[in-house]
Amino acid sequence: MRNCVRRKILCCINGSFGERFAEVAEANGVAVVKLAPPLGEPISPENLHDMLSKNPDVEAVALTHNETSVGLINPLKELVATIKRHDKLVFVDAVSSMGGTEIKVDELGIDVCFSSSQKCFGVPPGLGIGSVSEQAMNLSATASNKGWYFDFKVWEEDQKKGRGTPVTPAIPQIAGLNTALKMIQRNGGRKWYFDLYKERNQRIRIGIEHNGLSTFPRKGSESPTVNCINAPEGVEGGVIYEKMREKGFELAEGYGPLKKRTFRIGNMGYIEMRNIDLMLRTLGDVLTSL
Amino acid sequence: MRNCVRRKILCCINGSFGERFAEVAEANGVAVVKLAPPLGEPISPENLHDMLSKNPDVEAVALTHNETSVGLINPLKELVATIKRHDKLVFVDAVSSMGGTEIKVDELGIDVCFSSSQKCFGVPPGLGIGSVSEQAMNLSATASNKGWYFDFKVWEEDQKKGRGTPVTPAIPQIAGLNTALKMIQRNGGRKWYFDLYKERNQRIRIGIEHNGLSTFPRKGSESPTVNCINAPEGVEGGVIYEKMREKGFELAEGYGPLKKRTFRIGNMGYIEMRNIDLMLRTLGDVLTSL
Numbered sequence: 001m002r003n004c005v006r007r008k009i010l011c012c013i014n015g016s017f018g019e020r021f022a023e024v025a026e027a028n029g030v031a032v033v034k035l036a037p038p039l040g041e042p043i044s045p046e047n048l049h050d051m052l053s054k055n056p057d058v059e060a061v062a063l064t065h066n067e068t069s070v071g072l073i074n075p076l077k078e079l080v081a082t083i084k085r086h087d088k089l090v091f092v093d094a095v096s097s098m099g100g101t102e103i104k105v106d107e108l109g110i111d112v113c114f115s116s117s118q119k120c121f122g123v124p125p126g127l128g129i130g131s132v133s134e135q136a137m138n139l140s141a142t143a144s145n146k147g148w149y150f151d152f153k154v155w156e157e158d159q160k161k162g163r164g165t166p167v168t169p170a171i172p173q174i175a176g177l178n179t180a181l182k183m184i185q186r187n188g189g190r191k192w193y194f195d196l197y198k199e200r201n202q203r204i205r206i207g208i209e210h211n212g213l214s215t216f217p218r219k220g221s222e223s224p225t226v227n228c229i230n231a232p233e234g235v236e237g238g239v240i241y242e243k244m245r246e247k248g249f250e251l252a253e254g255y256g257p258l259k260k261r262t263f264r265i266g267n268m269g270y271i272e273m274r275n276i277d278l279m280l281r282t283l284g285d286v287l288t289s290l
Numbered sequence: 291m292r293n294c295v296r297r298k299i300l301c302c303i304n305g306s307f308g309e310r311f312a313e314v315a316e317a318n319g320v321a322v323v324k325l326a327p328p329l330g331e332p333i334s335p336e337n338l339h340d341m342l343s344k345n346p347d348v349e350a351v352a353l354t355h356n357e358t359s360v361g362l363i364n365p366l367k368e369l370v371a372t373i374k375r376h377d378k379l380v381f382v383d384a385v386s387s388m389g390g391t392e393i394k395v396d397e398l399g400i401d402v403c404f405s406s407s408q409k410c411f412g413v414p415p416g417l418g419i420g421s422v423s424e425q426a427m428n429l430s431a432t433a434s435n436k437g438w439y440f441d442f443k444v445w446e447e448d449q450k451k452g453r454g455t456p457v458t459p460a461i462p463q464i465a466g467l468n469t470a471l472k473m474i475q476r477n478g479g480r481k482w483y484f485d486l487y488k489e490r491n492q493r494i495r496i497g498i499e500h501n502g503l504s505t506f507p508r509k510g511s512e513s514p515t516v517n518c519i520n521a522p523e524g525v526e527g528g529v530i531y532e533k534m535r536e537k538g539f540e541l542a543e544g545y546g547p548l549k550k551r552t553f554r555i556g557n558m559g560y561i562e563m564r565n566i567d568l569m570l571r572t573l574g575d576v577l578t579s580l
Binding site: 001002023024027028029116118124125126127144145146147148149150151168169170171172173 | 291292313314317318319406408414415416417434435436437438439440441458459460461462463
């Protein structure tokens with residue numbers, strides 16, 4: 001925020017992590033305009049275009065690529081193209097999508113794209129991963145009152161001088177990420193990894209439907225990395241979460257306003273197909289026992 | 291800075307990490323007054339008192355407890371008492387002292403005291419450790435434009451609600467710190483650990499003197515966790531660092547303006563006495579071979 005935005009940002013909000021993005025902007029003294037479709041609906045390029053036409057003074061647009069809290073993925077390519085037609089900066093929260101699905105950062109023209117070690121890369125948490133465009137870097141160069149820790153130019157300087165990072169980083173996680181990336185390379189590269197996510201996710205989705213359940217977001221916008229599942233009529237999502245936990249499966253509870261109505265099944269990191277099958281069979285047992 | 295300081299801070303500077311503190315303040319739009327004795331000299335309570343008398347408008351004082359770059363420890367108790375007589379906030383960078391020597395945070399009245407996992411606790415890097423006084427917390431409550439990530443109130447809220455941390459933390463390092471603290475407890479508690487640092491450091495200091503070398507900082511202000519050693523006449527510190535490295539000992543080069551004139555021997559984390567003895571014998575060989 002402090003590197004690139006002086007006054008105003010448009011935040012696209014699909015759930016809790018989009019709300020968080022807006023909170024961060026406001027906490028940094030930036031005015032926020034919000035585009036927030038009903039929960040479960042993706043951001044539509046048309047609505048985004050309208051918002052940008054009505055608010056020509058926004059300097060940047062914040063997108064949550066994959067909104068974990070509702071299990072939804074946004075049409076990134078179309079949204080970034082729309083934003084670029086209005087000549088605005090694009091910030092993408094790719095926390096739960098980077099590594100799980102293709103993001104052509106430079107080709108699309110994403111200015112700041114960030115993620116973390118513990119989601120699709122399957123490495124323990126503690127590491128932020130990000131890229132910054134030249135335009136964003138130039139804006140940072142002339143920004144004032146940026147603070148120190150998140151100042152792009154501070155990080156760039158140390159990197160250029162071959163000193164690594166300006167503060168001692170989470171070294172074990174860097175080694176872990178290196179290992180994870182080498183493993184992906186060895187197994188066939190990015191396409192292999194993205195396909196693996198797709199395959200695992202489809203398997204989970206089919207299993208859910210077999211068990212008579214449905215996913216929360218609009219059809220076609222389901223996240224490839226986490227499924228947000230409607231709890232059966234009259235049952236709280238937390239009950240299913242707890243019962244699965246007792247049987248040794250750590251799923252996730254619903255998040256924020258969907259806490260009671262849903263539960264979630266993540267598909268990130270190292271998971272074998274046979275574990276997915278076992279989890280689905282166990283879920284069937286739990287549902288039958290309700 | 292943004293939680294507690296509105297306009298002006300006094301930064302006590304003994305070396306590179308004190309300079310860093312001032313940089314961080316300036317990057318956050320805070321005016322900085324500096325108290326910077328010659329390299330190797332500790333901050334004197336008298337000079338600090340004079341500076342505070344001449345600058346009654348400073349709101350806080352920043353101290354580096356143990357300045358790693360010059361191997362110096364400041365007289366924390368006396369300095370904090372001086373600051374409290376002037377009724378200012380005290381921020382203490384205890385990165386390379388917390389765990390290695392006693393810091394009575396509440397008794398002294400330190401408002402913000404922070405450290406990290408990878409120094410005296412001997413855990414891999416990735417974790418910040420800190421405490422915040424009630425007064426600092428109250429100032430944060432009324433501060434604006436604080437940003438989000440370092441907002442004390444954000445962290446307090448999640449802690450109070452039993453949700454842990456507002457962002458996913460470096461979990462392996464938390465487990466590591468827990469293990470390190472239990473190990474300290476099992477071996478006799480804090481006093482045992484502080485004494486161990488003292489003993490190891492003395493052993494290193496005696497060994498250095500045996501080898502005809504001297505430490506850089508003023509006598510009596512030598513750090514208990516890192517020794518900054520004057521390189522012998524006509525030899526660059528980096529040469530000794532490299533030769534020791536070839537023999538399997540990872541010491542540290544001099545830092546900042548002392549890069550050429552000194553080298554450093556740290557004493558943090560898990561180190562056995564016999565390794566110290568072996569290192570000292572090897573250092574003797576290296577010095578003889580020059």
